[in-house]
Amino acid sequence: MNSAAVFDFTCPVKTNSGNKALEHLPVELAGLNAVNPLIVANARAVGPKAVRTLMNAFGDSKMTLGLFEGVTEAADLGVVDHLKNICLEKKYDAFIALGGGKAADVAKVLNLAVSLKTPDARQLSPKTPVRKRLLPLVVVPTAGADGLETSGFAHLNRMIFSSEFLAPGLAVLDSRLARARKGIxxxxxxxxxxxxxxxxxxxxxxxxxxxxxxxxxxxxxxxxxxxxxxxxxxxxxxxxxxxxxxxxxxxxxxxxxxxxxxxxxxxxxxxxxxxxxxxxxxxxxxxxxxxxxxxxxxxxxxxxxxxxxxxxxxxxxxxxxxxxxxxxxxxxxxxxxxxxxxxxxxxxxxxxxxxxxxxxxxxxxxxxxxxxxxxxxxxxxxxxxxxx
Amino acid sequence: MSIIKDVQSGKKPLKRAYVAIFLWFTGRAIQAAAKVDSEVKKEFEKLPEDFTFSLGCLPCGPWMVVGREKGVVKYLGGDSRGRPVQVRLAIKSLDAGFLILSFQESTALATARNRLITDGEIPQALAIIRILDIVEVYLLPKLIASLAVKRYPSWWSFGRKLGGRIGVYTRTLLGI
Amino acid sequence: MLLPDYYEFCCRVKIVAGHDALEKIPDLLIERGAKKPLVITDKGVAGAGLIDIVSRALGDRVQADLIADDVPPDSDLRVVNRLARLYRDNACDAIIAVGGGSVMDTAKGINIVVSENAEDLMAFSGVGALKRPLKPLVAVPTTAGTGSEVTQVAVIKDHEKHLKMAFGSYFLLPDISILDSRMTLTMPPFITAMTGMDAMSHAVEAYYCLQKNPLSDAHALSAVGMIYRHLPLVVKNPDDREGRLAMAVAACLAGIAFSNSMVGLVHNLGHATGSVCGVPHGLCMAILLPYGLEYNLHKMADVMAELLLPMAGEQVYLATPAEQRAQKVVSLIRGLNEDLHAITGGRHARCLQEIKDREGKPSVPRDVLPQIAAAALLDGASIYNPEDTDYEDNLMVLEAAWEGKPLDRSRVKKG
Structure with missing residues (x-):
């Protein structure tokens, strides 16, 4: 321990890991006062089965879920702005990023834009001040996750957004989504x-x-x-x-x-x-x-x-x-x-x-x-x- | 067309039915054990006259409610019918309820794995957990019961085990 | 490292540690939009001059002159309501809690009342009644032990109705915990010893109790090592600033570990002994810890053995055959209690019969043990203990701990 100076540490992420971890999502969201979540996914990267597994986890909960499957590697602030407008109109009150990489990046920046009610999300930059807690964000990493899902960083438009408030409040690691098709x-x-x-x-x-x-x-x-x-x-x-x-x-x-x-x-x-x-x-x-x-x-x-x-x-x-x-x-x-x-x-x-x-x-x-x-x-x- | 689809969450009728049936069975078994087993009887006698507790799954059930009416322990069905519930044992999801009630995950393990939320006065909740443990020992064959409870009471007499088991089963099935 | 079939782990608290960590508070409050905190503490803390240090560190960038220094050691609903009124009347926007467990619990209670604009705190008792973040709460622990600066529970008594209400929610976690060596520097050796052993009991029990998981394990291992190394040194040499900071950090690590993996028999019996005899919690923990290990040894020997390396270091670890390592951990903890007993001139009791009150009378007479054993059945910690416990088990352990003899493990009932 380097005690010469003051150090600080934060990990805002709660971890739920294991068998049927996804099925606890309705209760977890209710505990965060969220009833109308939006799922953000790159369906091509995670595959339709992963999306289905996540949706099925909400079975018997009587909830309605928004689903945006269209995240691509090219997703940018323009996409975020478009999504933000729909979110404000439909009043989604939480975000669930399915899969690593861009899906998590988009969900983090989207959460920022929606929570701050930014008029034009394309104007967001790493300099945009983030001082308050954002809406609840859940990440559900799948095989192929890079570890940045749980961090306070988001990469978009070749910019790095960084704040402890960007980090998700919950990471759900479910055995069914952990397996990869290939060893690599x-x-x-x-x-x-x-x-x-x-x-x-x-x-x-x-x-x-x-x-x-x-x-x-x-x-x-x-x-x-x-x-x-x-x-x-x-x-x-x-x-x-x-x-x-x-x-x-x-x-x-x-x-x-x-x-x-x-x-x-x-x-x-x-x-x-x-x-x-x-x-x-x-x-x-x-x-x-x-x-x-x-x-x-x-x-x-x-x-x-x-x-x-x-x-x-x-x-x-x-x-x-x-x-x-x-x-x-x-x-x-x-x-x-x-x-x-x-x-x-x-x-x-x-x-x-x-x-x-x-x-x-x-x-x-x-x-x-x-x-x-x-x-x-x-x-x-x-x-x-x-x-x- | 919006790029965001709104999807209604589906249903799980089979799992729901299974969990509901097992909760019904457990509820009636508690009622029976309160008559047959002296330890269960003693635990209930220490609880208030109109004590009621529930066990079930979040967010939408099913539930089982057991309570004392004029001191007699009764299975009160699937909802508390406006009765105040003093202790609520809530399993975090229907699927977790299925894991527990199909004995893939023991009650002790489910608690250890953070799948059970206990609401209410702690001493009363502990009494309920002790009662559930005893009922499990009566209902399940030793192999399964020793997984379901932390410590299988191997020191129980043969008479208590056999007599109790017959009593609990008969009364559960007949609902008396 | 074992991956359980399912686990949950959470510690959202921002931890700030150092010899002048207090000075960071103004920035952290301003970042969160707060500028008028209510400072709450108890008479002991204020009397020791710690509030003066805090006030100086806060400076004039935030308005922190409202200080309530009269939280009693056994706080209750009335105190919570009174201080909540003080908070509202003065339009405060954050709480700084300086003290031990009672002050932290009171602060959490006040925070529920003022954030939820609640008339009746009772409506928020239980688990999961809180659904949104509360006002910024800064925790400044003054004992390196309780870990309540990183726990999500609060227990508040209603002395009028004779009720003990428990509150559990991740929103009860303080936003910020400040670990500053100045806050524990003046703690007397005897108190340092028992609060340090409280932290040790958190770390050790967290490592073998049922909700253990890889992250609670990593926190516990690191805490066990730091406490075993630094505690005797700090008790011997109270001015050791590095040691003090290490103990504060270790107690916090232990707090994170146990609030995620829970505690078992040691706390179960310790809570009961505390409530029946009114003896200090930390002392009960110190005495009972070896017995908790012995009682559960037949189920968790492999796990307990893993504590030997961080405690005793490489040479002892290698010199001890694998199957004797758990037992060695038990004897090291007994040895630590002996050392603390010697350093404190006998004030650190080694067994229940050695605990004395101010007049020198024994605090735990042998004939109250049955009462303690029965009271323990009402405590929730038993749920997370690896082996089941009933009245006879409790009594057996208490009797051994009273006499100070190792537990006769052949008498432990196994399923």
């Missing part, structure tokens, strides 16, 4: 959770409250991701990975935006590559560099990664190296299990030299740009890079 989807979720949790767990200004979340997230990924990837039908393992993702978002909301997050985010925003894929590629390097510079403390990772016995057996001076080695082995095994599905370099991920330049340009504007560009160059790999 699970791996992307797990690696994004791992990346953000690790970054928060090793940072110099971490506090014990944040550490509770990052500790549990890292341990869950380590214990469950391999099983979830090997068998995407393994409900229990998949739910644990989804839990890790939700926890990582809570830890991350309270940490300074780190290198891994920045790298994952820029590739996702510009090229649509899942954050976890990129974070998995550069996790080891970023940690090793941070360790060498003295800006992070990988030793803290050994207990959640290795378990109590192995942690206790490793002498204090060797814990950082042991944690890094363990992490490398863990990633190697994951790559081994997924083969070609999990790209090891940018060229394997199909990033052309031209697109890479674009990424480098954007990163150049970051205060840490020089370093981040170096990492991206190091990730290029493969033959295609030489050709392009």
């Amino acid at each position: 989807l699970m791996a992307a979720t797990g690696l994004a959770a791992l990346g953000r949790a690790v970054e928060s767990h090793v940072s110099a200004d971490r506090n014990p409250f944040q550490k509770a979340y990052s500790f549990a997230a890292v341990r869950f990924v380590r214990e469950n991701l391999p099983a979830a990837v090997a068998d995407p039908g393994n409900k229990k393992a998949a739910l644990a990975v989804l839990n890790a993702a939700a926890m990582s978002g809570c830890a991350f909301s309270n940490a300074a935006s780190g290198r891994l997050h920045k790298l994952g985010q820029v590739f996702y925003e510009l090229l649509g590559i899942p954050q976890g894929v990129i974070m998995g590629m550069c996790l080891s390097r970023v940690l090793e560099d941070g360790f060498r510079e003295g800006s992070c403390d990988p030793a803290a990772l050994l207990q959640p990664l290795a378990g109590d016995d192995a942690f206790a057996r490793t002498p204090a001076g060797k814990r950082a190296e042991a944690a890094l080695a363990l992490l490398n082995r863990f990633l190697e095994e994951l790559r081994g299990a997924l083969g070609k599905d999990l790209p090891k370099s940018l060229s394997e991920a199909g990033v052309s030299g031209y697109r890479k330049e674009e990424i480098l340009d954007v990163l150049g504007k970051d205060e840490d740009g020089h370093y981040l560009r170096g990492v991206v160059e190091g990730m290029a790999g493969g033959k295609r890079e030489r050709k392009g």
